[in-house]
Amino acid sequence: MKLNISFAGILIFTLLTVSVVSAEMRILCASTTSTQNSGLLDYILPIFEKKTGIKVDVVAVGTGAAIEVGKRGDADLVLVHAKEQEMKAVEEGFFVNRHEVMYNDFILIGPPDDPAAIKGTKSAADAFRKVAESARPFVSRGDKSGTHTKELAIWKKAGIEPNGQPWYLEVGQGMEKTQRIANEKRAYTLTDRGTWLATKDKDRPEMSVVLEGDPVLFNQYGVMAVNPEKHNHVKYKEAMQFIDWLISKEGQQAVGSFKDKNGNQLFTPNAK
Numbered sequence: 001m002k003l004n005i006s007f008a009g010i011l012i013f014t015l016l017t018v019s020v021v022s023a024e025m026r027i028l029c030a031s032t033t034s035t036q037n038s039g040l041l042d043y044i045l046p047i048f049e050k051k052t053g054i055k056v057d058v059v060a061v062g063t064g065a066a067i068e069v070g071k072r073g074d075a076d077l078v079l080v081h082a083k084e085q086e087m088k089a090v091e092e093g094f095f096v097n098r099h100e101v102m103y104n105d106f107i108l109i110g111p112p113d114d115p116a117a118i119k120g121t122k123s124a125a126d127a128f129r130k131v132a133e134s135a136r137p138f139v140s141r142g143d144k145s146g147t148h149t150k151e152l153a154i155w156k157k158a159g160i161e162p163n164g165q166p167w168y169l170e171v172g173q174g175m176e177k178t179q180r181i182a183n184e185k186r187a188y189t190l191t192d193r194g195t196w197l198a199t200k201d202k203d204r205p206e207m208s209v210v211l212e213g214d215p216v217l218f219n220q221y222g223v224m225a226v227n228p229e230k231h232n233h234v235k236y237k238e239a240m241q242f243i244d245w246l247i248s249k250e251g252q253q254a255v256g257s258f259k260d261k262n263g264n265q266l267f268t269p270n271a272k
Contacts, residue, residue, distance in 0.1 A: 033174030036060035062145025073231030081146035098224035110188035137187035142170025247271035
């Protein structure tokens, strides 16, 4: 009987120890739907986990929502793409150790017959003006994401207020769902190239790129840790291990080697 009690005690202690260790080896990253929809995180996270034993859980929302999750201390780090919002949050003390990680670009997609006659246009602002002048439907994410932020900046540059216009539809959805809605309505929408390349053959084969290449469409991604002085419960040490790996030679090679099924590189690493 004494032996059994002793064994049971050891077993309980072992299980509790494993539970504590497992809990310590999980961190939460708030990120964008584009890193999730493109498949990037599914590709790189297992590499990091195998190397460190740290499991990275992900909540994929719009950039604005991801930053708010971090501000509340409900995540350990964020990986997003709205530099102005990121820098403001760092200045406010919510995040520390921000690093640029990678980039791709935004593109304007629409019906292949291009009813607003955008193809050949070089300026994103001019393209948006053509959408407005032709009153062709435009689908906006409307979710304060990095893509939505960029879209609003382009409307502002074009001198147009789209809100309230009958041709302008805000859907409050992630990038993939927004593309699907645009396809169904034969509408235009702004998307990141990574999500477009990774998902365009799934259920939107009739959509096409109508504008690309304007420097204003550059799409930078950054990573930053939640400030432990704001939220002392966050796993700052483990979050920094992931950040350091992501900007390391190995992490950057992992980002750069991620491609879609057609061999297209979806993100270009540019950590400094």
